[in-house]
Amino acid sequence: MSFPVESIPDDDELYRRVPPNRFNSAGRPIPGAFTEFRGGMSTDWSKYATPAQSLAGSRDPKNFGIVSLDVGAVRALSLSVAHTPRPFNQAHADVTGIGDDPEIRLALSKAATVHVTPPRRSVLRNVEGLANQALDEIKKTLDDF
Amino acid sequence: MQPQLHPLPEPLPQARKILARSQNEPAVTVGGGRVVRIDRSLSRLAQVIADIERSFGAVDWGDGDDYGPEFLIPPQALRMRARDFAVRLARDSAHLYGHPIAAPEFEPASDGTIDLHWGSGGPLELLMGIRSSGDVASFFGTSVDGTSIKGVVRLDGDCLHLAAWLLQGSR
Numbered sequence: 020m021s022f023p024v025e026s027i028p029d030d031d032e033l034y035r036r037v038p039p040n041r042f043n044s045a046g047r048p049i050p051g052a053f054t055e056f057r058g059g060m061s062t063d064w065s066k067y068a069t070p071a072q073s074l075a076g077s078r079d080p081k082n083f084g085i086v087s088l089d090v091g092a093v094r095a096l097s098l099s100v101a102h103t104p105r106p107f108n109q110a111h112a113d114v115t116g117i118g119d120d121p122e123i124r125l126a127l128s129k130a131a132t133v134h135v136t137p138p139r140r141s142v143l144r145n146v147e148g149l150a151n152q153a154l155d156e157i158k159k160t161l162d163d164f
Numbered sequence: 165m166q167p168q169l170h171p172l173p174e175p176l177p178q179a180r181k182i183l184a185r186s187q188n189e190p191a192v193t194v195g196g197g198r199v200v201r202i203d204r205s206l207s208r209l210a211q212v213i214a215d216i217e218r219s220f221g222a223v224d225w226g227d228g229d230d231y232g233p234e235f236l237i238p239p240q241a242l243r244m245r246a247r248d249f250a251v252r253l254a255r256d257s258a259h260l261y262g263h264p265i266a267a268p269e270f271e272p273a274s275d276g277t278i279d280l281h282w283g284s285g286g287p288l289e290l291l292m293g294i295r296s297s298g299d300v301a302s303f304f305g306t307s308v309d310g311t312s313i314k315g316v317v318r319l320d321g322d323c324l325h326l327a328a329w330l331l332q333g334s335r
Contacts, residue, residue, distance in 0.1 A: 049279070050273070051272055051279050054274040054277075056233075061234060077232075119293055119302055120304075121303060125289070140224050
């Protein structure tokens with residue numbers, strides 16, 4: 020089934036699914052959550068999706084978060100927003116023009132509104148190993164200094 | 165409050181010497197809550213390097229394909245490249261300015277690159293994207309006073325203007 024391509028108004032929103040490791044400890048999305056993949060940053064247009072519906076489309080809804088971006092704010096960063104419906108997702112929209120510009124990614128991370136924060140994953144580490152690693156690094160640095 | 169001292173697990177010979185001559189110097193906390201003491205003049209740098217290791221070790225890089233193909237995992241070589249750059253910038257700024265810049269956050273970007281993020285959410289913020297290929301990194305810094313810096317640096321070159329910019333906030 021194919022859907023017609025429509026024009027997305029500035030007053031609407033885009034929902035972006037974000038995995039837990041792209042949130043910081045304050046529960047905000049990091050700039051690394053906003054990059055392009057295969058020609059665009061994948062989002063869902065609020066005309067055809069709610070945050071919950073967008074979240075349901077993720078690989079693991081229980082462990083993903085949802086943030087939104089105002090279309091007008093995205094375009095104000097000189098980015099393009101285009102409706103790119105998929106056969107099973109009429110809401111799909113792509114943001115393009117981000118490239119590898121850290122200013123744009125930082126601006127997007129600050130502009131985003133968080134709707135769902137995912138649970139943080141615990142990262143178990145060998146603290147003994149870390150202690151030795153840090154000591155080794157300090158030793159190397161002092162040798163070089 | 166004085167930090168509690170713990171015996172270190174088999175210190176390296178060089179580190180043992182540093183510890184031996186520095187028992188009365190400021191404490192530096194390393195991984196696992198352990199504390200070492202080193203020369204006062206270098207303790208700040210040592211603490212920053214320990215902070216870098218701690219920040220680096222706490223990153224959830226992702227496992228396999230668990231977040232889907234759209235969220236790439238930075239390769240190990242790139243992670244080490246980012247860590248080494250952060251250490252070098254701290255060391256070089258300590259050498260030149262007598263004050264190391266703070267440890268950044270290591271943030272995996274969805275395109276498989278790594279962002280070094282200094283001062284996240286603070287009055288002085290700097291974001292630098294480290295890629296697997298190429299010798300340069302893009303950066304952008306912004307300050308609450310309205311000033312900003314933006315450009316590209318060589319990873320193996322002189323980046324001290326970035327350190328100087330970040331040090332504004334710590335002086």
